[in-house]
Amino acid sequence: MTDKQIIASRIALELNDGDLVNLGIGIPTLVANYVTEDKTITFQAENGIIGLGGLVEDETEIVNAGGMGASILEGGAFIDSATSFSFIRGGHIDVTVLGALEVDQVGSLASWIIPGKKVPGMGGAMDLVTGAKKVIIAMRHTNRGVPKILKQCKLPLTAAHQVNLIVTEMAVMEVRENGLHLLEVHPSYSVEDIVKATEAKLIINDVLPMKGVSDEN
Amino acid sequence: MRSFINKEKFIALLKDGMSIMVGGFLTNGTPEGLIDLLIESNVKNLTIICNDGGYPDKGVGRLVVNNQVKKVIASHIGTNPMIGTLMSEEKLEVELSPQGTLAERIRAYGAGLGGILTPTGLDTLVQEGKQIIEIKGNKYLLEEALGADLALIGGAIADNYGNLKYNKTMRNFNPLMATACEIVVCEPRKIVDKIDPENVITPYPFVDYILVGEYND
Numbered sequence: 365m366t367d368k369q370i371i372a373s374r375i376a377l378e379l380n381d382g383d384l385v386n387l388g389i390g391i392p393t394l395v396a397n398y399v400t401e402d403k404t405i406t407f408q409a410e411n412g413i414i415g416l417g418g419l420v421e422d423e424t425e426i427v428n429a430g431g432m433g434a435s436i437l438e439g440g441a442f443i444d445s446a447t448s449f450s451f452i453r454g455g456h457i458d459v460t461v462l463g464a465l466e467v468d469q470v471g472s473l474a475s476w477i478i479p480g481k482k483v484p485g486m487g488g489a490m491d492l493v494t495g496a497k498k499v500i501i502a503m504r505h506t507n508r509g510v511p512k513i514l515k516q517c518k519l520p521l522t523a524a525h526q527v528n529l530i531v532t533e534m535a536v537m538e539v540r541e542n543g544l545h546l547l548e549v550h551p552s553y554s555v556e557d558i559v560k561a562t563e564a565k566l567i568i569n570d571v572l573p574m575k576g577v578s579d580e581n
Numbered sequence: 582m583r584s585f586i587n588k589e590k591f592i593a594l595l596k597d598g599m600s601i602m603v604g605g606f607l608t609n610g611t612p613e614g615l616i617d618l619l620i621e622s623n624v625k626n627l628t629i630i631c632n633d634g635g636y637p638d639k640g641v642g643r644l645v646v647n648n649q650v651k652k653v654i655a656s657h658i659g660t661n662p663m664i665g666t667l668m669s670e671e672k673l674e675v676e677l678s679p680q681g682t683l684a685e686r687i688r689a690y691g692a693g694l695g696g697i698l699t700p701t702g703l704d705t706l707v708q709e710g711k712q713i714i715e716i717k718g719n720k721y722l723l724e725e726a727l728g729a730d731l732a733l734i735g736g737a738i739a740d741n742y743g744n745l746k747y748n749k750t751m752r753n754f755n756p757l758m759a760t761a762c763e764i765v766v767c768e769p770r771k772i773v774d775k776i777d778p779e780n781v782i783t784p785y786p787f788v789d790y791i792l793v794g795e796y797n798d
Contacts, residue, residue, distance in 0.1 A: 410680065411606040412750050424609070425749040431607030431660070442747070444782075445606070445632070445754045446688045449681030453701060477706070483668065483677075484659025486707075487633070491681035494701045524704035 367533035370550065370577050371502050373398040375461055375531050377576050378500060379405050386410065386452065386492055388462035389430045391502045395461055398576075408457060410488040412448050415440020429488070452488065453495035460496035462489060463503050464527075466517045469564035471527040471539035473501060474519035486522060493526040505532035511563040513537070513544075534558055536574060543567045548574040583743030586766075586790045591615065592622045594764060594790075598651075600628040600729035602687065602758040604736065607633055607660060608640035610751030612735030612768035614796030616640065619733075620647050628652040630687075630729055632680060632754050634661035645673065654727070656680035679707060682724050684757055690726035691760025697724050732762035734788070739769035740776040743785035752782065759787045768792045 365373070368391050376398035379385055386408045387393050396418075399405050407416040410429045415437040420426070423433030436442070443451075451457055466474040473493065476486040493499050506512055513530060530537045535558045536548035546566045549558055551573050559566060601619075605611025611631075619627075620643060627650050634655055635642035642661040644650050652674040658664040667673035678686065685697045698721035702708055712723040736751020747755060748770055759765050765788050772793065 409750075411609070412753050425751065427607065427609040427750050431609065436749075442749055442752055444752050444756050445680070445684040446757055448753075449684050453681050453699065472704075482659075483665055483675075485633075485655065485657040485677045486679050487657040488680040490679040490705065490707065491701045494703075495681075521705045523701075 365577060367504060368394060370533045370574070371531050374536060374574055374576050375500055375502055376400070378498075378529065379403060379459060381405075383458040384408055384414075384451070384456065386457050386460045386496065388460070388489070388492070390463050392461035392463060393430070395502070408448070408451055409434070410448055410452065410492070412443045412445060413440060414443060414451070449488070449491050452491050455495055455497060457492070457496040459498045459500060460492045461500045461502050462492060464501045464512070464522070466512050466514055466519050467501050467503075467527055467530055468514045468517045469539070469544040470525055472517050472524045473522050473527050474517045475522045477520050479520065489522050493523040498529070499527050500529045500531060501527055502531055505534040505558075506561050509561075511561060514563045515565065534561060537566065545569070546571055548572045550574045550577060583785055583788050584790050585793045587794055588618050588792070591618055591766060591790070591792055594731070594766070595619065595622045595624045597624050598626045599624065599731055600630065602630040602729045602732045602754075602762055603641050604732070604734050604753065604755035604758050605631065605635070605640055606750065606753040608635050610736030610747070610753050610755055611635065611640040612733050612796075613640070614768045615733045615735070615766060615792065616643055619644060619649065623647075623649065625649050626651040628654065628729070630654045630727065632656055632683065634658035634664040636660055637663055652676065654678060654683070656683050677707075678724075682707075683727070684754060686724055686727040687754065687757045687761045690728035691757065694726055696726050698722070699724055728761045730763050732758040732765045734759050734765060734767040734783075737767050737769045737783070738771045738773060738776070739767060739788075739791050740773050742775070743788045743791055744776045744781040745769070745783040745788060746776050746780050747782055756783045759783045764789050766790045766792060768796045771798045
């Protein structure tokens, strides 16, 4: 499995039957490929779809939140942007999965601006992390060896104290009231490897092998 | 009953310095024919309000490339690198508003409200200069309502009365913007005899002009 596949397949296990889920662009989009058939998950797209289906080449009338041609599933609905963000901000989304540039040990994240370099804007990310019941960050553990999981974010925040779970190709970490807990480690790495690649203080008690991927490696 | 207009009449509505809301999400649902006419008119110093900056060759991005824009209000500008470049050279003013906040500010203006209270953007750069209001122990940012001189509505199917419904995900910001501007012009993809009242999304009193001609199917 590639790093991206490891992250996406592990996150798919976090989705429960009946959940309404919003997936961000990039690695988060891949999560849909790993949902098992025993679960019915409804995907929402921030541009106005309840019941988002897969990508469709050359489709121009239905697009996903990345502007790519997509489909809508039977039973789905098209909605305007205010209704879409009523779902998002109003606590009607069970899980959102998003990427990040930095996440810290109190669950704050940075993902929308690198001052002086790149200002893509926040799009719907600030609303999603503020309003979704569960916020899962899908990202590589480091930026070419430089830690992205920090004591405190250095870049301007997308939101403070909103992240619940961080899933990387190396580990699964959960933000709890008393700090960031290391829950699972991919079998290719040791706990020491994770600690070295993480600037944040990790609370380490019972660490398990990463679910969903351990058998295949 | 609304007025059906041709391109000359539309161009006659345009003025330098206007604020213009343009529907669409990554150009899905953006009225490209009306953008063509804005370029043809070459009006300058525009304030453009749109979910995103479009692309350099598509959507509102074309107006930026053609040097007609003074200010952009959007949630995301990452797909149009020229906006970032002009912003860093201080040749273009950019106001980034979280997508759900932008949608709700527009909806509020159209509904006669002064603003909205949202948790989105708390503890971030978005909070700067804004009032924080506490309600039942929860903090919210006061975000002002947003209206404009002109709305350009796309992705719609119009009937002979000027009622609109929208095509798939092209709905997005269009029905919100149609409530929040002095003059509302729609470039429908198609004009039909009548739309079932159950299916009208934007009732005709919101719509001032329907552009007819080569822009409709």
